[in-house]
Each structure stands twice: as structure tokens, then as C-alpha cells.
Amino acid sequence: MDPEALPRQDAEPSMMDPRVMDPDQEIVRLAGLDDADIDQVVRVLEALRRWRETERRMSEASRRYMKLGxxxxxxxxxxxxxxxxxxxxxxxxxxxxxxxxxxxxxxxxxxxxxxxxxxxxxxxxxxxxxxxxxxxxxxxxxRETVGRSHARRFDAAARLTAKEREIVIRFLDDLAASDQDPA
CATH class of the missing domain: 1.10.10.10 (Winged helix-like DNA-binding domain superfamily/Winged helix DNA-binding domain)
Incomplete structure (x- = not known):
């Protein structure tokens, strides 16, 4: 059976879920978030993981096709x-x-x-x-490999409203800044 089709309680726990990986909240603070909020945040993180994996596969495929590093x-x-x-x-x-x-x-x-x-x-x-x-x-x-992939990514971003794009930009900028050492 497809794990995605299983009910939440029977599904394999997400490695992105702090309730699984940090149950004592030693690192991730869950204050002010109910289970539905946490589930949604985990879905965002899982979507990012899927995107990174897809991007990695596309990049590898392009490099293999062109025989380049x-x-x-x-x-x-x-x-x-x-x-x-x-x-x-x-x-x-x-x-x-x-x-x-x-x-x-x-x-x-x-x-x-x-x-x-x-x-x-x-x-x-x-x-x-x-x-x-x-x-x-x-x-x-x-153009046929990397270019067409980029065009599909551009189309996905273009389908968002201007307000949604600003939210995504802010979110991704926050993620990029999250790897900075705290001052």
C-alpha cells in the first residue's frame, strides 16, 4: 500500500516533524502552535525536501546528459x-x-x-x-535540458499572485538567512 494513502496515525512518522525528532522541545519551540499548525509546517518542510530532491535529480540528469560536472x-x-x-x-x-x-x-x-x-x-x-x-x-x-526545466519552474512561480510571490520570497530569504551564525 502506498504510504501516502495511509491515515496519518498509521503513516511512517516524518523526519521533518519536531514532535518526532525533538519531542522534548530542546531545539524546536512549538509554543503557540496547535497540531494542525505543526502538521502544516511539517508539510511545508516536506515539500521543500521533495523540491530539493527533484532539483538534485534534474541537475544530475542534465550533467549526465551533457557529460559535465x-x-x-x-x-x-x-x-x-x-x-x-x-x-x-x-x-x-x-x-x-x-x-x-x-x-x-x-x-x-x-x-x-x-x-x-x-x-x-x-x-x-x-x-x-x-x-x-x-x-x-x-x-x-x-536549452533543451536546463532551459526547459527552468521554464517549468518559472511557470510555477508565475501562477502565484503577486502577494503569494512576496510571501514565498520572504520565506525563502528567511530560510537562507537561517543558516547564518547568531550574532
């Missing part, structure tokens, strides 16, 4: 975005964007060039530098 994919996304805006991208700009050394950037560009994902061309205005461009084949592959 995470840093390679980040570099390609940067290159495509800059090219879409008519910007010339140098190895230095890639290094700065990714926060990696110039030596690591050279290895990254060598890998991407060997896989026919990018090409090096002379920089139009700086004879000492190179311009790095994504090949049309890689641009197409990225």
Missing part, C-alpha cells in the same frame, strides 16, 4: 547568459564568476573545449586575451 555546468550557464546579452566572456571573467583560480579556469576551459562545448576565439578588442564562446550544439543541448 557541476562547475562545468555553472560555467556554461554563465557563458550562455553573457552571450545572450552580447557580452564577451574572458577566462578571467569565468574565474571571477565561479570563484576559482586562473589555473583551475584554464583546466575547466580545456575540458569544455575538448568536449566541444566551448571554443576559444581572439578577443575583439584585447589582443592579449581570449574570448570563450559556447558552441551552438551545447547551447541547444542546454
Amino acid at each position: 557541476d562547475t562545468d555546468m555553472r560555467a556554461l550557464r554563465f557563458l550562455i547568459a553573457m552571450q545572450n546579452h552580447g557580452r564577451v566572456v574572458t577566462p578571467g571573467a569565468i574565474a571571477e564568476h565561479l570563484g576559482i583560480t586562473t589555473a583551475s579556469t584554464t583546466k575547466l576551459i580545456d575540458r569544455l573545449a575538448a568536449g566541444d562545448h566551448v571554443r576559444r576565439t581572439p578577443h575583439a578588442s584585447d589582443r592579449r586575451s581570449l574570448a570563450i564562446e559556447v558552441t551552438p550544439e551545447t547551447r541547444h543541448a542546454a
Whole structure:
């Protein structure tokens, strides 16, 4: 039987539920929340977990399809975005964007060039530098994988009202800030 179809009392307890993981409320404070509130908060956290898992699977599938690592994919996304805006991208700009050394950037560009994902061309205005461009084949592959996934995520956010989007933004910003060390 599908665990989702089981009544709450028979379902496997959620690892996101503080009543399961922190029954003595040593870490999570439940004051002012009734069971229905806690259930809803747990559903939000479970939805985030499902989203993270989905995002991880989509990212892995894209990397496998394109036979690239995470840093390679980040570099390609940067290159495509800059090219879409008519910007010339140098190895230095890639290094700065990714926060990696110039030596690591050279290895990254060598890998991407060997896989026919990018090409090096002379920089139009700086004879000492190179311009790095994504090949049309890689641009197409990225558009069909990562691009289509992003379009579906954009559509999901666009279906929300402006007020709902502001609530989601505030919530996600709060989550991002929750990992900061307390002052």
C-alpha cells in the first residue's frame, strides 16, 4: 500500500516533524502552535525536501546528459547568459564568476573545449586575451535540458499572485538567512 494513502496515525512518522525528532522541545519551540499548525509546517518542510530532491535529480540528469560536472555546468550557464546579452566572456571573467583560480579556469576551459562545448576565439578588442564562446550544439543541448526545466519552474512561480510571490520570497530569504551564525 502506498504510504501516502495511509491515515496519518498509521503513516511512517516524518523526519521533518519536531514532535518526532525533538519531542522534548530542546531545539524546536512549538509554543503557540496547535497540531494542525505543526502538521502544516511539517508539510511545508516536506515539500521543500521533495523540491530539493527533484532539483538534485534534474541537475544530475542534465550533467549526465551533457557529460559535465557541476562547475562545468555553472560555467556554461554563465557563458550562455553573457552571450545572450552580447557580452564577451574572458577566462578571467569565468574565474571571477565561479570563484576559482586562473589555473583551475584554464583546466575547466580545456575540458569544455575538448568536449566541444566551448571554443576559444581572439578577443575583439584585447589582443592579449581570449574570448570563450559556447558552441551552438551545447547551447541547444542546454536549452533543451536546463532551459526547459527552468521554464517549468518559472511557470510555477508565475501562477502565484503577486502577494503569494512576496510571501514565498520572504520565506525563502528567511530560510537562507537561517543558516547564518547568531550574532
